[in-house]
Amino acid sequence: MRALLLLILVGCFSALMAQVPAEGSDMLKRDIRRVDKWFSSFEIGVRQGLLMASEADGWGSARDNSIKNDVFLKNSPHYGAPGITVSSGQQSILQPFFQLEGLLGLQLRYLPGFKKMNGVEKVQSVRVGGHLYVAPFGGRTTLDKSIPTAFYDANLQQTQNFTAKVTTTEDSLIVSPGISLFYFHEKGLGDKLGASIFGQRKLIPYGGIELGLGIVTGKRKTLMATNPIADGSFFVRNSATLQENFLNNFGFRANFLLGTQYHILQGQMLELRLGYQLLSISADITRVGNFTQTKTDAAGNTVITYSRDVLKKSDTNDFSHSGFVLTIGYTIGLF
Amino acid sequence: MVGRNRVTAYFQFALKPKVLALFWLFVLLAVFNFAAAQEKTDKKKIEFKSKAKEEKKEIKLEEIGLDKEQTSADNERNIEVLLWRERRVLPVSRYYVKASGTLNYFNLGSEFMAVISQIEDTFGGKRLRLPLLNFNPEFSLSMQEPVKRAPTFFLPTGGMAFGYFLTPDKKHQLEFDFGLAGLVPLKTIDLNTTMTLREYCDNSDINNCPMAKLGFVNPNTLQGQYSFRMTMNEDVWILTPSVYYEYEYLQKPWGRLTAGAALGAMILGTSQKIAFYSQRKDLSPIEAPSDYFQARVLQGRAESNNTADIGPIFRIYGGFRPQKFKNIQTEFRLGFNYGFVYLNRDVDGTGMALLGNTLAASFPLTALGFKSVEVNKFEMLGAFIQAGVVF
Numbered sequence: 137m138r139a140l141l142l143l144i145l146v147g148c149f150s151a152l153m154a155q156v157p158a159e160g161s162d163m164l165k166r167d168i169r170r171v172d173k174w175f176s177s178f179e180i181g182v183r184q185g186l187l188m189a190s191e192a193d194g195w196g197s198a199r200d201n202s203i204k205n206d207v208f209l210k211n212s213p214h215y216g217a218p219g220i221t222v223s224s225g226q227q228s229i230l231q232p233f234f235q236l237e238g239l240l241g242l243q244l245r246y247l248p249g250f251k252k253m254n255g256v257e258k259v260q261s262v263r264v265g266g267h268l269y270v271a272p273f274g275g276r277t278t279l280d281k282s283i284p285t286a287f288y289d290a291n292l293q294q295t296q297n298f299t300a301k302v303t304t305t306e307d308s309l310i311v312s313p314g315i316s317l318f319y320f321h322e323k324g325l326g327d328k329l330g331a332s333i334f335g336q337r338k339l340i341p342y343g344g345i346e347l348g349l350g351i352v353t354g355k356r357k358t359l360m361a362t363n364p365i366a367d368g369s370f371f372v373r374n375s376a377t378l379q380e381n382f383l384n385n386f387g388f389r390a391n392f393l394l395g396t397q398y399h400i401l402q403g404q405m406l407e408l409r410l411g412y413q414l415l416s417i418s419a420d421i422t423r424v425g426n427f428t429q430t431k432t433d434a435a436g437n438t439v440i441t442y443s444r445d446v447l448k449k450s451d452t453n454d455f456s457h458s459g460f461v462l463t464i465g466y467t468i469g470l471f
Numbered sequence: 472m473v474g475r476n477r478v479t480a481y482f483q484f485a486l487k488p489k490v491l492a493l494f495w496l497f498v499l500l501a502v503f504n505f506a507a508a509q510e511k512t513d514k515k516k517i518e519f520k521s522k523a524k525e526e527k528k529e530i531k532l533e534e535i536g537l538d539k540e541q542t543s544a545d546n547e548r549n550i551e552v553l554l555w556r557e558r559r560v561l562p563v564s565r566y567y568v569k570a571s572g573t574l575n576y577f578n579l580g581s582e583f584m585a586v587i588s589q590i591e592d593t594f595g596g597k598r599l600r601l602p603l604l605n606f607n608p609e610f611s612l613s614m615q616e617p618v619k620r621a622p623t624f625f626l627p628t629g630g631m632a633f634g635y636f637l638t639p640d641k642k643h644q645l646e647f648d649f650g651l652a653g654l655v656p657l658k659t660i661d662l663n664t665t666m667t668l669r670e671y672c673d674n675s676d677i678n679n680c681p682m683a684k685l686g687f688v689n690p691n692t693l694q695g696q697y698s699f700r701m702t703m704n705e706d707v708w709i710l711t712p713s714v715y716y717e718y719e720y721l722q723k724p725w726g727r728l729t730a731g732a733a734l735g736a737m738i739l740g741t742s743q744k745i746a747f748y749s750q751r752k753d754l755s756p757i758e759a760p761s762d763y764f765q766a767r768v769l770q771g772r773a774e775s776n777n778t779a780d781i782g783p784i785f786r787i788y789g790g791f792r793p794q795k796f797k798n799i800q801t802e803f804r805l806g807f808n809y810g811f812v813y814l815n816r817d818v819d820g821t822g823m824a825l826l827g828n829t830l831a832a833s834f835p836l837t838a839l840g841f842k843s844v845e846v847n848k849f850e851m852l853g854a855f856i857q858a859g860v861v862f
Contacts, residue, residue: 177560180568180633182647184491232491234712236631236649268649270710272738272779275815307778307815309708309740353708353740355776357817359843377835377843379819381776383706383742403561422744424774424819426835430602441602443833445821464495468633469560470568 177241177263179405181467187231187271187413189459196226198453199278199356202423203302206446207360207376208285209427217285224279224304229457233271235465237316239263261320267346269312269389278356279304285362287374298362298374306356310415310457312389314348320397338399346391352417352455355381358425370431370439378425378446382455387417391461403470409463419455423448561635569632571859573650575808576625577851590745594618594701598671599839603824603832606681609671610688616664618701626851628652628711632859642719648735650711659743660703666749668695668769685826686754687767695754697769701747708740711784711810726793731804733786739812739849740779745820746772765827773820773836784810786855804857811850818843 200222209216242262244250285300320342358378364371393411400406428443593599596613632648670693672680682688688695713735721728751767788806820836837843 184495186491270738272781274779274781309738309779311708311710353742353778355778355817357819357844377819377837379774379776379817381742381774381778381817399559403559405559422774424772424821426819426821426833428835438602438607440605441834441838442604443821443835443838445823445833464498468566470566471560471563 174243174246175240175471176243177239178470179239179241179263179467180470181235181237181239181405181407181465183235183237183407183409183463183465185233185235185409185461185463187229187233187457187459187461189229189231189413189457191226191229192454192456192458193226194454195456196224198451199224199304202356202378202380202451203279203304203358203360206378206423206425206448207302207358207427208300209287214290215287215429217287220283220285222279222283222302227278229273229459231271231273231457233269233310233461235267235269235463237265237267237465239265239316239318241320261322261342263316263318263320263342263344265316267314267316267348269310269314269346269348271308271310273309274307276306277303278306279358296365296367296372298365300360300362300374302358302360304356304358306354308352308354308455311351312348312415314346314389316344316346318342318344325396340397340399341394342397343394346389346393348389350387350389350415350417352385352387352419353383354419354455355379364432367431370433372429372431374427374429376425376427378423380421380423380451382419382421385417385419385455387415387455389416390414393461393463395463397467403468405467405469407463407465407467409461409465411461411463413458413461415457417455417457419453421451421453423451565636565639567634568862569630569634569646569648569802569859570862571630571632571648571802571857573628573630573855573857574625575628575851575853575855577808577853590703591618591620593839594666594747601834601838603834603838608680608682610682611669611671613667613669614662614664614699615666616662618660618662620659620703626652626709628709630711630857630859632715634715634861644717644719646715646717648711648713648715648733650709650713650735652707652709652711658702659705660701660745662699662701664699665752666697666699668697668749668751669693685767686765687751687769687824687826689753695751695767697749697751699747699749701745703743703745705744706742708738710738711735713784713786715786717790724794726791729790729792731786731788731790731806733784733788735784735786735810737782737784737810737812737851738779739777739782739814741775741777741814743775744772745774766825767827768825769822770825771820771822771836773818773841775816775818777814777816780812780814782810782812782849784808784851788855788857792861800861802857802859802861804855804859806855807853808855809850809852811848814845814847814849816845816847818845 203222204210204220208220208222210218210220240263242264244262280303283300283302285298287296287298288294289296320340322340324338324340356379358376360374360376362374364373391411391413393409395407395409398406423446425446426443428441430441431439433439594612594614595617596611598609598611600607600609628650629652630648630650632646634644634646637643637645668682668688670680670682670688672683672693674680674683674690674693677684677690680690680693683690683693713733715731715733717729717731719727719729748770749768754767786806786808788804790802790804792800792802818836818841820841821833822836822839823831823833825831
């Protein structure tokens with residue numbers, strides 16, 4: 137199903153690209169007329185940007201709850217740390233991303249359905265196209281603390297005090313194919329600004345929206361290890377691992393933006409964009425991990441090892457990345 | 472490890488927001504400086520409007536595909552836009568757009584194969600020691616059919632590319648390609664066989680042999696026969712943005728031959744899910760009269776994940792662009808590639824030993840020698856063939 141969806145997207149994009157005429161054939165003249173009639177321009181751009189956002193409300197609290205319940209066994213009636221407090225908080229995100237984009241300028245007055253519309257002949261600055269947004273985000277440490285921890289053993293009715301070292305790292309890969317729709321103010325700002333390097337339609341402002349499918353893969357890994365404490369002639373230590381991952385989860389991405397295009401040389405433009413991105417994705421998380429208690433003798437030989445699996449094998453959390461985006465790019469005009 | 476640290480540190484440094492911002496600030500300054508210089512030296516571009524007014528008289532409507540029936544205001548606007556646009560496009564004969572498919576043949580490199588063989592060794596007769604509660608048995612697992620990951624020698628990728636001829640004679644060209652592979656899940660192990668569990672101990676005293684004592688193996692032979700089922704499902708994402716340089720060394724009526732090299736980045740995400748279940752099938756009432764009807768089960772599951780690790784990929788190749796066939800321009804490339812990524816893999820999982828309702832003990836995979844966090848070099852050394860349609 138996912139492969140089919142990707143093939144359809146690639147097919148649509150290829151069909152748009154195929155509108156570019158082949159050179160030196162009889163079909164060329166016909167294609168040029170058709171392209172000139174329907175499409176006023178075609179530009180390809182590559183962009184690099186930065187997303188400035190905060191984690192979704194539920195993401196930080198879900199991370200804390202995971203650690204409390206499965207790493208410190210907070211709610212276990214037999215053995216656990218009922219008074220544990222973990223607060224990694226809702227953290228800010230500074231995420232670099234890359235984007236490829238192809239934009240066709242539409243001549244609305246020649247398109248079916250628009251021909252008889254009043255005033256449409258004046259609108260020559262609508263551009264529509266496709267884009268691919270890729271945001272690899274690796275190795276973000278969201279928690280790295282030493283936490284005093286009191287584990288209570290209900291059978292022995294005694295408390296064991298440890299210092300637990302907890303580390304959580306998160307990675308994600310967001311890929312979002314989608315469509316773009318813009319309105320370009322083709323006359324530019326040059327005449328009004330008056331400066332020579334901004335003159336002659338060199339600085340063109342525009343605004344628009346990007347809509348796309350968000351495909352997200354990610355993982356979160358938590359490691360916990362305590363110091364050993366003496367228990368008679370033995371030493372006891374606790375450790376835990378928790379690995380949560382989600383793969384190819386689907387969601388929705390929209391980006392409302394304002395930008396400006398600066399013409400450098402023939403067919404080459406620089407672009408600057410500022411926008412607000414909405415990325416709404418619900419992550420279906422698979423969880424594996426264990427809590428292990430080990431008792432060793434004075435020589436370091438293991439006397440007894442007890443392990444338990446995580447109880448909750450799956451979870452669903454809000455993995456939304458919404459915030460401001462700043463993008464800079466290089467664009468070439470093909471026709 | 473030194474190489475890994477250097478490459479990882481390089482990418483981490485290059486992706487820092489401050490470094491990216493500084494890089495683009497330099498680019499902007501250079502471009503504005505260059506653009507300002509261009510404006511000073513090319514007076515014709517500054518006088519564009521007046522020149523356009525003169526030129527529009529010479530343009531025939533038929534040549535640019537406009538309707539004669541249109542109003543003069545429409546045509547005037549069209550001509551102005553066309554002339555303006557002409558300044559903003561690359562020469563048509565100098566660029567192309569290409570959709571391509573690539574088939575990569577590769578081997579994964581010794582380090583990554585060692586990771587895979589770690590799983591194969593665990594179920595392939597290697598002696599293991601498992602601390603489980605207050606037992607610490609030494610044992611081995613041997614399959615009738617070996618646990619082998621199905622080889623992935625071929626990796627198909629799809630790509631979109633933009634190419635530009637650097638010189639008018641089209642001998643030198645640059646191409647920017649974005650390749651994508653993955654999304655489709657692979658089942659690389661699907662095994663249904665029998666397993667022999669063997670305990671290593673001195674069985675003159677049954678207390679020395681915890682697995683025999685609990686009925687997981689026969690106390691006399693120290694072996695137990697199990698039915699065994701194992702699956703491994705994998706998902707892979709590979710994104711490869713690359714820059715190709717190509718030189719044309721032969722131009723003939725039947726086509727042109729080229730040689731080229733490429734440098735790109737490989738962004739890789741992988742996931743492996745392994746699950747196994749085994750149950751003893753030769754437990755006899757003589758051996759364990761009291762709990763003959765209780766099953767002896769060993770089962771487990773494990774996950775290995777990495778997300779968005781980045782490394783370089785290099786390619787050298789020869790290219791062939793034949794004459795057009797029915798107005799379709801094709802292009803073929805054959806060459807070698809080498810790339811590597813240091814995968815930051817998280818590995819976790821749990822196994823369980825079940826003895827009916829008498830004993831249910833779990834153990835982490837680390838107890839069998841697996842590392843919870845690993846860094847492995849994933850190499851792709853091999854050949855590739857690429858076929859594309861050029862627009």
